[in-house]
Amino acid sequence: MKEQARQIALEALGDELRYDGSPFISHADGTAAIVTDEIGLPESCAAAVYLHEAMRTGKEVDISGFPQDVRLMADGLNKISTIKPKDTRLEAENYKKLIVQYSTDPRVSVIKIADRLEVMRHLDIFPRLSREQKLMETLMLYMPLAHQLGLYNINSEFGDIYLRYSDPQQYRAITNKLKATEADRARLTEEFIEPLKKKLSEAGISYKLKVRTKSAWSIWRKMQVQKVPFERVYDVFAIRFIIDCEEDHKTEQDLCWKVYSYVTEEYEADPSRLRDWITTPRPSGYESLHITVRNKSGSYLEVQIRTARMDEEAENGQAAHWAYKGIKQEASTRKWLESVREALEHPLSVAPEEMPSPPDKEIFVFTPTGELRMLAAGASVLDFAFSIHSGLGARCCGGLVNGKAVQLREKLKTGDTVEILTRKDQRPSRSWLGWVVTSKARNKIKVELDADERKKASEGRELLERRLKNWKLEFPDGLQTEYMKSRKYSSVLSFMAAIDSGEVDVNDIKAFILERSKAREEAQPEHCVKEKPLQYDGGGDDILVLNARDVKGLDYKMAACCNPVFGDDVFGFVTRSAGIKIHRISCPNASRLLERYPYRIQKVVWQESTSTGDFLATLLITAETEPVLAGIMDVVSRFRVSVRSFNVNENKRNGTSEIVMRMLVPSSMELDKVISQVAALRHVLKVKRQ
Numbered sequence: 001m002k003e004q005a006r007q008i009a010l011e012a013l014g015d016e017l018r019y020d021g022s023p024f025i026s027h028a029d030g031t032a033a034i035v036t037d038e039i040g041l042p043e044s045c046a047a048a049v050y051l052h053e054a055m056r057t058g059k060e061v062d063i064s065g066f067p068q069d070v071r072l073m074a075d076g077l078n079k080i081s082t083i084k085p086k087d088t089r090l091e092a093e094n095y096k097k098l099i100v101q102y103s104t105d106p107r108v109s110v111i112k113i114a115d116r117l118e119v120m121r122h123l124d125i126f127p128r129l130s131r132e133q134k135l136m137e138t139l140m141l142y143m144p145l146a147h148q149l150g151l152y153n154i155n156s157e158f159g160d161i162y163l164r165y166s167d168p169q170q171y172r173a174i175t176n177k178l179k180a181t182e183a184d185r186a187r188l189t190e191e192f193i194e195p196l197k198k199k200l201s202e203a204g205i206s207y208k209l210k211v212r213t214k215s216a217w218s219i220w221r222k223m224q225v226q227k228v229p230f231e232r233v234y235d236v237f238a239i240r241f242i243i244d245c246e247e248d249h250k251t252e253q254d255l256c257w258k259v260y261s262y263v264t265e266e267y268e269a270d271p272s273r274l275r276d277w278i279t280t281p282r283p284s285g286y287e288s289l290h291i292t293v294r295n296k297s298g299s300y301l302e303v304q305i306r307t308a309r310m311d312e313e314a315e316n317g318q319a320a321h322w323a324y325k326g327i328k329q330e331a332s333t334r335k336w337l338e339s340v341r342e343a344l345e346h347p348l349s350v351a352p353e354e355m356p357s358p359p360d361k362e363i364f365v366f367t368p369t370g371e372l373r374m375l376a377a378g379a380s381v382l383d384f385a386f387s388i389h390s391g392l393g394a395r396c397c398g399g400l401v402n403g404k405a406v407q408l409r410e411k412l413k414t415g416d417t418v419e420i421l422t423r424k425d426q427r428p429s430r431s432w433l434g435w436v437v438t439s440k441a442r443n444k445i446k447v448e449l450d451a452d453e454r455k456k457a458s459e460g461r462e463l464l465e466r467r468l469k470n471w472k473l474e475f476p477d478g479l480q481t482e483y484m485k486s487r488k489y490s491s492v493l494s495f496m497a498a499i500d501s502g503e504v505d506v507n508d509i510k511a512f513i514l515e516r517s518k519a520r521e522e523a524q525p526e527h528c529v530k531e532k533p534l535q536y537d538g539g540g541d542d543i544l545v546l547n548a549r550d551v552k553g554l555d556y557k558m559a560a561c562c563n564p565v566f567g568d569d570v571f572g573f574v575t576r577s578a579g580i581k582i583h584r585i586s587c588p589n590a591s592r593l594l595e596r597y598p599y600r601i602q603k604v605v606w607q608e609s610t611s612t613g614d615f616l617a618t619l620l621i622t623a624e625t626e627p628v629l630a631g632i633m634d635v636v637s638r639f640r641v642s643v644r645s646f647n648v649n650e651n652k653r654n655g656t657s658e659i660v661m662r663m664l665v666p667s668s669m670e671l672d673k674v675i676s677q678v679a680a681l682r683h684v685l686k687v688k689r690q
Contacts, residue, residue: 001066002032002043005050012054012061020125028053030118035111039151045107048073049115056081069105076108077115110149116142117154120161132374135162140414150285153315159217167220173569173586174216177230179594180571180585180601185211185237188299192239192267199262205255206244210311212304213237234292238302242311252307253278256289259305267293270300278306286314366417375412378437382408385420386441393441394448395422409435443624443683453497460500467506473513483512556580558615562587563690565615567668572602580604614642614664617671621659621678622686625650632659632684635677641665656685 009028016024032046047066051074054061063071120138123131138158146155164171189211200207214222214236222233230236243255256278263269275290289305306314365373365384373387381401386393399406400419412418428448436442468475480492487504489495498504556572562584564570569585573593580602583590594601621632629648636643642664649658665671671689679687 001070002046002050005047005054005066005070006032008061008063009050009054012057012059016057018122018125019127020122024053027118027122030121031111031115034114034117039110039114039154041107041110044070045073045111048077048108049111052077052081073105073108073111076105077111080108080112109145110151113142113146113149113151113154117157120158123161123165131165135165136414138162150313156215156217159221160215163217163220169586170220171216172588172591174219174230176585176587176590176594178213178216178219178236179591181236183598185213188295188301189239192295192301195266196262199266200259203258203262205259207259208242208244210240210242211237212240234300235302238290238304240304240306240311243305243307245307247307247309252310256305256307260289260291263291263293263303263305267295267301269293278310288314363412363414365412365414368417368419376437379412380408380435380437381406381410381412381418381420382432383436383438383441384412384418386436386444387438388420390444390447392420392422393444394428395424395426396420397423397426408432439685446682453493456500457493457496460496460498464496464499464506464509467510471510473510475509475513479513479516482516483509556582559583559587559589561589563616563618565617565665565668565671566606570604570606572604573597574600574602614666616644617663617665618690619659619661619663619675619678620688620690621661621684622688623657623659623681624683624685625652625655625657628657628681628683629659631681632661632678635681636661636663636674638677639665639670639674641670641674660690 006025006028010025013024013028018024018027028050032049035041035045035049036043044067048070051061051063051066051070055063055074055078063074116138119134123134126134139162143155143158143162146152146158160171163174189209193209214233219230219233219236222228222235223230226233241259243252243259245251245255270292273290273292275288277286277288277290281287287306287310291303291305292300293303294300363375363377363379365375367373367388373384375383375387381399382393382396385396385399396408398408398421399410400421401410401412401416403417405421428445430449432445433442433449436445464475480495484490484492484495487495489498495504499506556579558564559573559581564582564584570582571585571590571594572580572582575581582604583593629646633643643661644664645660645662647660649660650656651658663674665674675687675689678684
């Protein structure tokens with residue numbers, strides 16, 4: 001049946017190709033393999049996959065020779081494939097409900113998840129906008145659906161792929177840290193089981209020991225929810241006992257609790273973290289005993305205890321019945337189908353940290369043509385208009401959100417479809433600055449508003465400088481800031497414009513300068529010792545590390561591929577001829593080095609006090625094509641950094657400039673200050689460390 005369906009699909013698809021040029025039939029083959037080999041569904045489901053791909057081409061396809069359930073599954077998949085967010089304007093929850101409605105056979109939903117998994121595994125072949133849309137759909141729709149059906153392994157894989165594309169640096173850092181600590185986990189596991197081996201053997205308990213490491217996605221979610229770094233996620237891995245025994249409920253329970261007693265006799269347990277899902281299984285049917293114990297060295301370990309049957313269902317969810325019980329047992333098949341239908345129609349109530357959620361700082365909305373746009377959380381219709389085009393934003397007078405007319409300041413949410421309404425006589429108002437949240441909208445509004453104000457400000461500055469020169473007085477930046485704050489001026493532009501308009505009297509500024517000068521003279525002690533200026537010098541290769549064992553006499557150098565800075569999370573790599581190279585843990589080369597050369601990895605830490613040396617760092621600055629160089633250099637001059645090179649490339653197509661600036665910095669803290677201040681400059685859109 002499967003091969004017959006594949007042949008029909010092959011003929012219907014013909015020479016149709018995927019984005020990377022491979023035959024489109026490879027997508028159907030990959031989906032069918034996931035359906036049968038990984039989830040464990042029968043070949044009839046794989047046949048439905050091929051028939052669906054053949055029918056969606058619109059060609060005449062004869063499927064009358066296939067069983068009715070196969071035809072119904074193919075029809076359900078065809079209906080689901082017609083749902084497009086840009087057509088239906090559905091939010092994720094409604095989209096998911098529609099999938100369930102189309103799944104007259106519950107297996108259709110599972111096959112659709114397999115279809116999406118095959119797409120996500122080849123996400124790099126899709127264009128950027130299509131890739132972003134698929135990432136968001138997977139996060140908002142397919143991950144909750146997979147979790148709901150108990151397909152936990154697939155859900156975790158979805159999460160890892162999402163994180164790898166949405167935040168590659170964070171994904172790389174977490175996976176590299178997992179590789180770097182792999183040997184430590186193996187040692188802890190060996191030390192843990194050693195004192196228990198004899199007890200379990202004498203009790204006649206047959207078991208397998210398995211180490212389960214959390215996925216990068218799960219670790220990242222826990223870091224976000226608990227607001228902790230990687231090192232404070234204590235259940236990064238769990239030691240799992242899988243007990244071999246007959247499938248009798250009482251026997252299984254008794255053996256699990258017996259192993260639990262042996263573990264807690266040997267190690268100190270934390271009763272508050274006991275999770276008894278054997279006595280009371282989760283609504284999904286998940287059964288296991290979880291306990292956190294502390295070993296003799298003070299390390300905390302999560303221990304899971306379950307039988308082989310429980311582990312099979314925990315790994316593959318309800319779908320495990322196909323593989324575990326056997327396809328031919330119709331009663332089991334029927335029971336599983338009923339459980340899937342129940343799960344689809346009655347979503348489980350799960351803890352917030354177990355469910356995926358959209359990024360806290362971003363929302364995703366669609367244009368009327370289905371193009372996906374990413375905006376900051378809290379963005380309004382006006383923010384969306386400026387994200388399309390500055391001219392559209394300047395003339396925006398409202399919008400249609402999901403077909404409903406709304407005002408300019410209407411806040412958007414993920415999944416919305418937005419159409420902008422304009423008026424020729426519309427002009428930006430200063431009040432707009434009070435509720436737009438994106439920097440692009442704010443900058444464009446300021447450009448529109450500030451044309452006249454800039455002219456006034458220029459004339460006001462000229463007037464002030466002329467008067468100060470006549471009076472032979474100075475008005476330094478610090479004093480100017482103090483005066484502006486006392487008069488409630490938030491920007492130099494508005495302050496200088498106020499001087500030109502007469503709102504600020506220059507004689508008042510003169511009186512203020514004289515008053516502050518007098519106050520400083522009165523506060524100055526009679527005998528004042530001039531403080532010696534701070535000297536800051538040192539070589540660029542001076543690396544300050546501690547605990548570098550067995551490497552005495554070797555040279556230390558910063559890796560040119562990632563340019564670590566004092567304070568970065570780093571590790572050392574012992575080279576054959578160049579001593580130790582220090583890499584950032586998020587370095588693009590870190591994964592390869594940690595995996596291929598673990599014996600040459602050296603643990604290093606920075607000294608507690610800052611270095612007297614400088615470190616090379618590179619910043620990539622994206623700015624609008626405006627005179628921003630002077631502002632950037634002004635910011636840099638305020639900190640203990642030294643610019644080594646400065647390169648500007650103008651992109652005329654989108655009206656931006658790419659600025660690559662290489663500098664010497666004393667620490668990551670000082671570098672963060674520079675990045676923060678440069679990012680706050682007018683016309684600067686993005687600052688990124690390379």
